[in-house]
Amino acid sequence: MERMIEVLHESRLANVFEIVGEGRTASTLLVSVVWDDGKSRRTYFKMFHKSLPLGLLNEITGYLLAKSCGLPLPTHAGIIKVPKGLIENQDDFLPHAFVVSEAPGKTPTTICQLTDPITNQQLNAVMGMLRDWPKLNDTIAFDDWAANTDRNLQNIVVDGPGKIYLIDHSNLPVKPNWSASDLQPHEKYRNILVDILQIVQDGKLPQKRAIAVAATQHSDAYNNIIDELEYWWEQFLSADSSRRKAIDDFLRIRAADGHSRLSSNFYLMAV
Structure with missing residues (x-):
C-alpha cells in the first residue's frame, strides 16, 4: 500500500x-x-x-x-x-x-501584523479572508470531528481570495498529551473557528446548517483512510492498547454521529 x-x-x-x-x-x-x-x-x-x-x-x-x-x-x-x-x-x-x-501564502497573524491581543476590527479583517472560502464549513465540521481545539490564526495560511491551507494538527484530538479517558466521543469540544465567526457575526452562525451537513462525509472519509491510520497507530501505540482502542473508537463514533451531534449543538431541527 x-x-x-x-x-x-x-x-x-x-x-x-x-x-x-x-x-x-x-x-x-x-x-x-x-x-x-x-x-x-x-x-x-x-x-x-x-x-x-x-x-x-x-x-x-x-x-x-x-x-x-x-x-x-x-x-x-x-x-x-x-x-x-x-x-x-x-x-x-x-x-x-x-x-x-511549505504551503503558499502567509498566516493571518502575519498579514494583519497581529502582535497584541486581537481586536474586533482585526477579527473582521481576518474574516474577510475566510468568509468566501469554499472549505470553511468543511473545516469547522472537521475540527469538531477530530476535537481540534487549537485552530488558531497561526495554523491557517492564506494565499489570496479562496486560497487557504490548513497546517499544524499536533494538538488533536482534544489536547497534545491525550489519554484514553480524555477521548469522550459524545462530548462537545471547543471549536475556535465557530467562536471567531460568532464574534464577528454578532453572536449568529448562519453557516450552522451547512456545517452540520458537511459532517455527513466523515464516516466515508474515515473508512477511506483507516488502513493507513491503523498502520501508524500500531507503530506508535502498540504498547498502549487503551490509547490505541480509544482513538479508533473516538474517531469512528464521532464520524458516524457528526451530523446529529452538530445539529444538537447548534439547536437545529433534523436537516
Whole structure:
C-alpha cells in the first residue's frame, strides 16, 4: 500500500534555513527536503520534546484525516530521523521529526501584523479572508470531528481570495498529551473557528446548517483512510492498547454521529 505519509532518510534533509518556532514542547525549522518524487521543497521540520510524546502521531493523524476530507493541505508530509548535532539539547527531543512541505501564502497573524491581543476590527479583517472560502464549513465540521481545539490564526495560511491551507494538527484530538479517558466521543469540544465567526457575526452562525451537513462525509472519509491510520497507530501505540482502542473508537463514533451531534449543538431541527 502506498502511504501518504512519507518515511524519509535523514540524508534527505538538504539545507537548514532558519529556526521559525521554538518553545517548551516543540522546535520548528524551515529547511529544504528532497521528497520521494525527487524534488526538493521548502519544508517545515517540527521536532517534539520528549514531554510531548504524542505530538508526532497527532500530526500524522490530523494530516491523514484532513486529507481524506478533501481539505487543502501542504502537498507533502512525512517523518524523518533527526540528524545528530542538528540542534542544542537534541537528546531532549524525540528521535524523529514531522516534516511538511511549505504551503503558499502567509498566516493571518502575519498579514494583519497581529502582535497584541486581537481586536474586533482585526477579527473582521481576518474574516474577510475566510468568509468566501469554499472549505470553511468543511473545516469547522472537521475540527469538531477530530476535537481540534487549537485552530488558531497561526495554523491557517492564506494565499489570496479562496486560497487557504490548513497546517499544524499536533494538538488533536482534544489536547497534545491525550489519554484514553480524555477521548469522550459524545462530548462537545471547543471549536475556535465557530467562536471567531460568532464574534464577528454578532453572536449568529448562519453557516450552522451547512456545517452540520458537511459532517455527513466523515464516516466515508474515515473508512477511506483507516488502513493507513491503523498502520501508524500500531507503530506508535502498540504498547498502549487503551490509547490505541480509544482513538479508533473516538474517531469512528464521532464520524458516524457528526451530523446529529452538530445539529444538537447548534439547536437545529433534523436537516
